[in-house]
Amino acid sequence: MLRMNQKTTTQVKSNPKSKFTEDTIPVRSITNGMIVLENNEKVTGVKIQPRNIFITDPFTQNAIIDNLKIVYNTINYEFWLIVADRPVDIQVYISELQMQFNKEQNPARRKIILEDLNKCDFFIKNDIVDTEYYLLFKDKDTDSINKKIRNLITHFANAGLTTQQTSNDDLRIILDNFLNSGMTTTFGTVGVEQ
Numbered sequence: 435m436l437r438m439n440q441k442t443t444t445q446v447k448s449n450p451k452s453k454f455t456e457d458t459i460p461v462r463s464i465t466n467g468m469i470v471l472e473n474n475e476k477v478t479g480v481k482i483q484p485r486n487i488f489i490t491d492p493f494t495q496n497a498i499i500d501n502l503k504i505v506y507n508t509i510n511y512e513f514w515l516i517v518a519d520r521p522v523d524i525q526v527y528i529s530e531l532q533m534q535f536n537k538e539q540n541p542a543r544r545k546i547i548l549e550d551l552n553k554c555d556f557f558i559k560n561d562i563v564d565t566e567y568y569l570l571f572k573d574k575d576t577d578s579i580n581k582k583i584r585n586l587i588t589h590f591a592n593a594g595l596t597t598q599q600t601s602n603d604d605l606r607i608i609l610d611n612f613l614n615s616g617m618t619t620t621f622g623t624v625g626v627e628q
Contacts, residue, residue: 459613464606467599468579471572478579479513479570480586481604483596501593508589511582513571518611519563528554568600568608 460472468478487495528551535547569586573579583599590597 459609461609464602464609467601467605469605469609475572475574476576476579477570477572477605478583479568479600480583480590480597481600482567482569482590484565484567485595498594502595505586505589505593508585511571511573513569516568516570516608518566518568518608520566520607522557522562522564524554524557566604566607568604569597570600570608 461469462472463470468476470476485498487498490498531547531551531554535544535551538544538547571582573582587597587599
């Protein structure tokens with residue numbers, strides 16, 4: 435006969451669900467280009483500038499691909515390749531175009547500026563985004579993190595790609611993309627519930 439031991443069953447306490455995504459992930463802070471987790475591990479990495487290799491000659495394409503293989507084969511730790519969309523803010527550009535349009539007397543130039551303003555309007559209405567590329571990793575030791583970042587920047591440069599360490603803003607965009615469907619959050623701010 436089978437008997438259930440009372441100690442092996444546990445009850446799950448019903449916690450009220452938080453409205454905030456940040457309450458469900460183990461992020462303590464985002465500082466110095468790193469996501470600091472509650473267990474003191476840090477998630478960081480490099481932002482890779484995109485490069486369209488298909489507009490280069492076949493020799494250059496093959497060289498870049500071969501060099502990228504070398505980069506990825508030199509990485510001997512767990513990493514994640516992340517592709518994230520960032521909203522494009524073109525308000526300053528639109529303001530400059532509008533000032534040029536108001537100053538310009540030549541009808542042909544005014545027409546070109548107006549066409550650019552219409553393209554900007556199309557971008558805004560259709561939520562155009564920039565696509566950004568990241569290589570992220572997790573580590574506890576700051577010296578190890580710095581060494582990994584320096585190596586990644588050097589190896590990607592040898593492959594013909596420009597990289598830089600992730601910024602706090604980059605990491606917030608990544609979290610927003612994956613946790614909040616691209617909606618911008620304000621981590622650590624106090625809000626009023628409605």
